[in-house]
Amino acid sequence: MNNPVIAIYENGILRPLAPLNLPEHVQVRITIQPLDKPKVLSVLSNPKPTMAELLAELREINKLEPEEIELPPRKDRPNPILERPDEFFM
Numbered sequence: 001m002n003n004p005v006i007a008i009y010e011n012g013i014l015r016p017l018a019p020l021n022l023p024e025h026v027q028v029r030i031t032i033q034p035l036d037k038p039k040v041l042s043v044l045s046n047p048k049p050t051m052a053e054l055l056a057e058l059r060e061i062n063k064l065e066p067e068e069i070e071l072p073p074r075k076d077r078p079n080p081i082l083e084r085p086d087e088f089f090m
Helices: 051-064
Strands: 007-010 013-016
Touching: none
Parallel strands: none
Antiparallel strands: 007 013
8 A cells, every 4th residue: 555645744753744544553664755845834934922922912801801800600519608708708
């Protein structure tokens, strides 16, 4: 069976880009042949946001929220703090 498969090499592992129709633990022979125009996926092509950018985004979201958020009471289990506040808040 000769079944060409395109894979990507990441962190020392070849990962096929499509599912393989193979049983578990079967051994296969792999021949490495680079593509004519290899597409190198880089972290630089899709950089992750910095912590400062994420915090700035959260600040913008926070500006849209009301100052106090009302939480509805839980209905799936009792809340002893709300049922007996005198025991918890002195």
